[in-house]
Amino acid sequence: MKIEKQFLEAYDNYAAAILRHIQFRVSDQETAQDLAQEVFFKAWQYIVSGREVKNFKPFLYKIANNLIIDYYRQRPRADVPIEDINQKQISYGPEQEKEAEREISASLAHKYLSLLEDEQRQIVYHRYVDDLAIKEISEITGKTANNVRVIIHRALKSLKDYVGKN
Template sequence: MDKKQKKFSKIYDNYVESIYRFISIKVSSQEIAEDLTSEVFLKTWKSFQQEDKIKNPRAYLYTTARHLVIDFYRTNKEMRTISIEDTKEIEDMTAPIEAQEKQDAALEIVKQGLNALKEDYQNVVVWRYVDGLSIGEIAKILGKSKGATRVLLHRAMEQLKEGAR
């Protein structure tokens, strides 16, 4: 493995899980999440070979992931995720009995609640509460100030809460 491959390998190891999770929350199947995640890293690897260095790998990967998910939904319009209203119906219909099933259903509902949010609201919530990024780190990815990022996160949480009622 040459120097470049070693460097990229480190980036891959550090971020593959979070990028997969980020995509997985936005799409409907594991297969699609895997395909899109591979594509994110393939694109990044190509850029890495040309530029040798990526200034902020996390921001670069998340931005690429966002664009790929948007492109995916653009070409597969019928696969758009369901709204909060639909999730309530699903909740009523499934009514799982076992505890694990209950937890899975709760996760599925929160995932669907997230998907009903605007794209930038969705991202900021996932980065903050799912991936555990700091406000500063999120601000860097978004290219916004910390204050603007806090406001965005607050509005996103308000909308998510509203949807969950």
């Protein structure tokens, strides 16, 4: 298959998830959309420069991560309390009957993730929301697979302790 077609296929498969991921991590929807656009423009630029991409999914997430890091370097994270980030900005699907229940679950999920350290939050999100394999997370974050496993284990343990206490 031609690389152009492969790339557009990767867009169709992962664009929504990448945008969702960025929306979760940055302050507003407009910035998230700008960054998501940048992810795909940069990815294409990389391909045009003659380099090969073996697996689009971790490759695109890696670019997204770098852009998010750059974004926060330019703008201190203290501006954006994690509790406010997604509860205000992200709206949930329109199916009426399950909406209330879903919102409660989503806000609980935000609450849980807000209790974690930045690194833990990112890795847990990659694992359970982005559905990335340990190996892929290791590729994105530059940590060893074992290290990723330990971080996830510790994050879940601390959440379990929190739930136990509350």
